[in-house]
Amino acid sequence: MLASKLYCPTLRDDPAEAEVASHKYMLKAGMIRKNASGFYSFLPLARRGVLKIEKIIREEMDKTGAQEIMMPIVQPAEIWQESGRWDVYGKEMFKLADRHGNEYCLAPTHEELITTLVRNELRSYKQLPVNLYQIQNKYRDEIRPRFGLMRSREFVMQDSYSFDTDQEGLEKSYQAMYEAYSRIFTRCGLQYRTVLADSGQIGGKHSHEFMALAASGEADIVTCTQCAYAADVEQATPNPLQAAAEPLQAIEKFATPHCSTIEDLVQAAGVPAEKTIKAVALDIDGKLVLCMVRGDHEVNEVAVQHVVGGHDATPASAELLQKYGLVPGYMSPLGAAKASEQFHILVDPTAMQIYNGVTGANEEGFHYRHVTPSRDFTGVQVAAIRLITAADGCPECGAPVQLTRGIEVGQVFQLGTKYSEALQASFLDKDGKAKPFVMGCYGIGVTRTMAAAIEQYHDERGILWPVAIAPYEAVILPLNMKDEVMVTTARELYTQLSADSSEIVLDDRPERAGVKFNDADLIGYPVQIVVGKDTKTKGTVEIKVRRTGVKEVVPVHTAVGRVQAILRELRASGQ
């Protein structure tokens, strides 16, 4: 490709609207343009990148025996009403009506459609397992689209659905997809971790997320520094921390005016935060749940919901607290109204281990000291309800952990029979009985994967593409288009390198050397071949690897072989 022909309108200035690197550089490198909030056009460079990711996905999916299909984006309301998700999705789902007034949505996902597609057609256990996938636009009416392709309203996803006869089969299908996705992200050159995840709105029991590690990620994850453990922080169950045993003292009320925070209390009571017990009151589907954790810990609402069930958790209102005799800022199980049987009290195991600690007295301006929950808390349930911290050990091996951030680029779910039961999709099993399919579903954010790669690989000058998904692999930079030797040499190199590759760009624009260097660094061609003054005087060209910055000077006649060798190395190393 000749740069003079490539439609790639690079920008000189950083776009003001971009908050993250991928958004900034894709705009600046002329890869994407916004057409409306959350809706983007992919210009040639970005389209090439996406096609490369799609090709990797197809190859790895096909290897597993999964088969590609294409389902409609526009889907009838009925099947979503049948599954019960027409209303659950709420405003995140784009809805529309046709000329006859029939209702449809723009699919955010395809569980309903695929289940109705195979019901009555996949009939026998002999046909199973089946795994069907597609690569297609998906739609979510995000309340606040942002970060460019990271959170857009229209995006490309690969989604896959497996159908098995039983849980054992599902686990095999799940494992095959887990491994295929791992190979896909590895081939795309991403640094990622798989983490235990919440299955959220989609339902199901077991789920992993593929997280591209990046400071700009929206997800908090915890990873072990020693073993393979990694989880969404909300899915991590930290081990209880043991406190040194002490002689128990008698419980005692004391005045703590204006001490409604742990910081205030630590000051007032003269004890470290680890000696305090914090209360958080939640309203879960209208029911009060009082959560007790150590003062320096935070409540994990997802863990609380796993214990008590329910859908919507919000902070409890003043009215609800009053009903049960709880005093905001001074809450604890102690001194709460006798109604304690009527609401749920959860105490984290680490808080349960405290000796002679401090907690609220349910009386404005007063706390108790010398509180030992194992002695003093009654009618409570002990359950792991705190968020893991960087000070905790790995839940699996006890080694130090790291808290980091990730971009969710893929997720795998064991759905079980949620959709096959709701939509009455069954097969005849060996025993002649109709049974619901045991389903899994799997997804990769294709356009988000491209953005995540840029979040991981960039510097202050531009993108540092992994070669596997770079729009082009190499650029030839003749620094002066008026110099015949440079132009001729560059064209010859281009002809030779292009003979068996469509991955080469010749920057034949009549621009200054500085402009060419800037654009090459910005666009992030993995390899740059500089044809400059030394080509005239010494018969050499400079080959630069963009990511490492390593340069080498080679004679013109060996340049083609050397560039090919470098590209082979980059491809093999996954860089």
Added chain:
Amino acid sequence: MLASKLYCPTLRDDPAEAEVASHKYMLKAGMIRKNASGFYSFLPLARRGVLKIEKIIREEMDKTGAQEIMMPIVQPAEIWQESGRWDVYGKEMFKLADRHGNEYCLAPTHEELITTLVRNELRSYKQLPVNLYQIQNKYRDEIRPRFGLMRSREFVMQDSYSFDTDQEGLEKSYQAMYEAYSRIFTRCGLQYRTVLADSGQIGGKHSHEFMALAASGEADIVTCTQCAYAADVEQATPNPLQAAAEPLQAIEKFATPHCSTIEDLVQAAGVPAEKTIKAVALDIDGKLVLCMVRGDHEVNEVAVQHVVGGHDATPASAELLQKYGLVPGYMSPLGAAKASEQFHILVDPTAMQIYNGVTGANEEGFHYRHVTPSRDFTGVQVAAIRLITAADGCPECGAPVQLTRGIEVGQVFQLGTKYSEALQASFLDKDGKAKPFVMGCYGIGVTRTMAAAIEQYHDERGILWPVAIAPYEAVILPLNMKDEVMVTTARELYTQLSADSSEIVLDDRPERAGVKFNDADLIGYPVQIVVGKDTKTKGTVEIKVRRTGVKEVVPVHTAVGRVQAILRELRASGQ
């Protein structure tokens, strides 16, 4: 691929809803399923076919220097309002609103979006020409979706847009696309003709359609039996027919009660239809246009509009006729009120050549005979306004023509500056002046192309795929899965043929031979390799070419080479 794993739910009975062959066979062969009126899922076989067509398109488009992009399907109302098409499209456009109440459409086409995409970014004549294309779902809310993929509401299109500095450049871009499209349809194995076409709603001055010839097509086209001439019948300008000269007789009114049709008139007047002159009154944007053609000819409304301009042509109302003194059933330029200057009268040249003919007297129950328009019609405009017939000669070479039907699978348009002017998209020309882009647009119905191939190539048993777009190229049919020799032989052939091809299916299902033959013929694998009793007794297999029905029996050890040779031949011949 093993047939036991292939998700391909074939049907035994013809689906009642299917009116055309492609719809019937795609349903029956388990290729597509309807999810809602006009919305289909593409199962693995159909998806493979579509991907093959897309690959051919990409290769041919890239050869021309066109660059692939991806624009949003969901587009903001504003750009359609700016071009004036938000309302013009009417109910054919799916519209929706987001959670904030902003209006969008599901794009039926992308002229508006691409024009706004490049405006302000394609700035100089030096950057031109540019041609950008995409392959993507398009949406049209058809009033009556039908014929399966032929007229669906969601379909895959390739659309391409060229930007040039002037008409000369546009013509070059247009020609390059015309040739690329020709190569694409040829490679897809379609029998097609390119015809001069009306540019319709999309605007612009010059257009060709690519018509796959098929009796089930919805378009009437005329082709020459000798030269390359082909046109949409509405675009064909038939040559005037000469009548033998006669001595002119004096015009004479005569009674013709209840003779408001040509058939009646021929009876009553005792003359052939070629001696009568028919009148058709049109209301074009509120103006009356009286069209005169020979009695055995039909008026071509598109041609009339080309002559007089205007947008909407409808039959003139009784009120409008009365206003100008025209009497329905007895209309002609003769005896019409003196207002004849105030309305347009068009006379087809062939009608103009009639001697001593018959036409209306604008008086209920009366006609004139011995009418010679060249003598008797005044204040009229002579213009070619009739539809061509099978009796006409080729407009180009005079040889006999054929009227036939076609499926529009592609169209190329010279748009000119319609959109660049409406959306203020300009570039700086050599002379330093801002000028609107001179644009072309080009489209291929990808999914319709697949359907059209089936319309052309099928028999009473199923599909006769062109090998280039067949979902798989060959199937191996072991006729008895309990026979060890057959199974072993079939598996060995499969292993060998699959070594360098993903195009082979092994029908390893424990089905009867009849079921396997039926499915193989229905699905239309171009080559069938039958492993049956002769394999055991004589060491041979039968190779059948599905389209021609030609069979050959070869020893097992030469079968692989022979199948590969046959496939090479089929690919080379474009069958």
